[in-house]
Amino acid sequence: MTDQLSRVFAALADPTRRDMVARLTEGDHTVNDLAAPYDVSLQAVSKHLKVLEDAGLVTRTREAQRRPVHLEAEVFDLMTKWIERYRQQAEERFSRLDAVLAAMDEQDNPTTGIRTEGTAS
Amino acid sequence: MTTTQNRDTRYTEAAIEADAKVPAIHIWRDFDASPSQLFRAHTDPQLFARWSGPSSVGAEITEWDAREGGCWRYTARGIDGRDEFETSFHGCFHTVREDRIVQTFTWDGMPDSVALETMTFEDLGDGRTRLHAVSLCDSFEDRDAWLRSGMEVGVNDGYAAIDRLLAEGAL
Numbered sequence: 001m002t003d004q005l006s007r008v009f010a011a012l013a014d015p016t017r018r019d020m021v022a023r024l025t026e027g028d029h030t031v032n033d034l035a036a037p038y039d040v041s042l043q044a045v046s047k048h049l050k051v052l053e054d055a056g057l058v059t060r061t062r063e064a065q066r067r068p069v070h071l072e073a074e075v076f077d078l079m080t081k082w083i084e085r086y087r088q089q090a091e092e093r094f095s096r097l098d099a100v101l102a103a104m105d106e107q108d109n110p111t112t113g114i115r116t117e118g119t120a121s
Numbered sequence: 122m123t124t125t126q127n128r129d130t131r132y133t134e135a136a137i138e139a140d141a142k143v144p145a146i147h148i149w150r151d152f153d154a155s156p157s158q159l160f161r162a163h164t165d166p167q168l169f170a171r172w173s174g175p176s177s178v179g180a181e182i183t184e185w186d187a188r189e190g191g192c193w194r195y196t197a198r199g200i201d202g203r204d205e206f207e208t209s210f211h212g213c214f215h216t217v218r219e220d221r222i223v224q225t226f227t228w229d230g231m232p233d234s235v236a237l238e239t240m241t242f243e244d245l246g247d248g249r250t251r252l253h254a255v256s257l258c259d260s261f262e263d264r265d266a267w268l269r270s271g272m273e274v275g276v277n278d279g280y281a282a283i284d285r286l287l288a289e290g291a292l
Contacts, residue, residue: 009265013141086146086268087137094135094150094252096172100162101154108158 004056008075011055016040017048021057024071028061034069132251144264145257156242156250160219163187163240170195183209189217193224212238220244226256234263 012018020034035045049069052058056075060067130136132149139146152159162168164187170180173195184194194211209229216223219242226236236256243251258264 006262006265009139009261013261015141018141082268083137083139087135087148090137090148090150091135093172094152097162098152100168100172101152101158104158104161104168105154 004075007055008057011051011057014048014051017052020048020052021071024058024069025073028068028070030066030068139264139268140255143257144259144261145255146264146267148252148254150252151245151249152252153248154250155248156244157219159242159250159252160222163222164217184211187214187217189214191217231263231266234259234266236263236267 012021016038019037023029023034031042031045031049034049035042038045049058049060053060057072059070059072061070130149132151135148135150137146137148154162162172166182166185166187169185170182173180180195180197182193182195184192186192190213192211192213194209196207196209198205198207211227211229212225212235214222214224221242222238222240224238226238227234236258238254238256240252240254243253245251256264256267258267
């Protein structure tokens, strides 16, 4: 589990691989389809695919002649959830910081509420 | 996962990004406050204790010297489900400026993993200030461990523990 998530992150650390994943969210593609927009060899694309496969992000159908590449959305969701939880925790902290800043504001610019002592007589 | 931020974006809620090129985590958040207020909330120990720490219990600060070369240390206590937990963090201030704080950050549970944290406070010019925090970790593994730190122990981890116990002949 832990290892897989680390592999997912490492796999997505490369811009070409991220782009491939983004395109696979629209649907399955053959290797040739996937390789078309990139200025790299088919061999390099296959290497990228191997990294994505090892991370469990994509699978390749054995049956079909074309062996299309398929995105395993579940793995992708897992990582997204993971980051989202971290984000929520940060947001909870920042909400508390909002309250602290609001209280500071009252002290810095007491524009409302109780007037201070020593008003003009 | 790009690390370019759009000038027109409003970060009314925390936005987070795992950097693709280096083992870093970026967080952006806008506050209804001046840069100097945000700076004080990060450097005044009484104020800091009221909002920071991983739980609503807050942090108990045991050491605090918010000057260049000064160090900080705090303990956070909380309840995780039914279990009470206590965990501590420490680090040193490297840069302490109204618009920028740079510090080291270590979770005492992994004392050899030291992150470098850079927080910048950008005046948005309309009474609000943007916080951009970058935590640069030692390695992608450490960075990912941080991101995972918020997760409950998954079912798979439970299975992994059973596997270990089986391997050790403990079951």
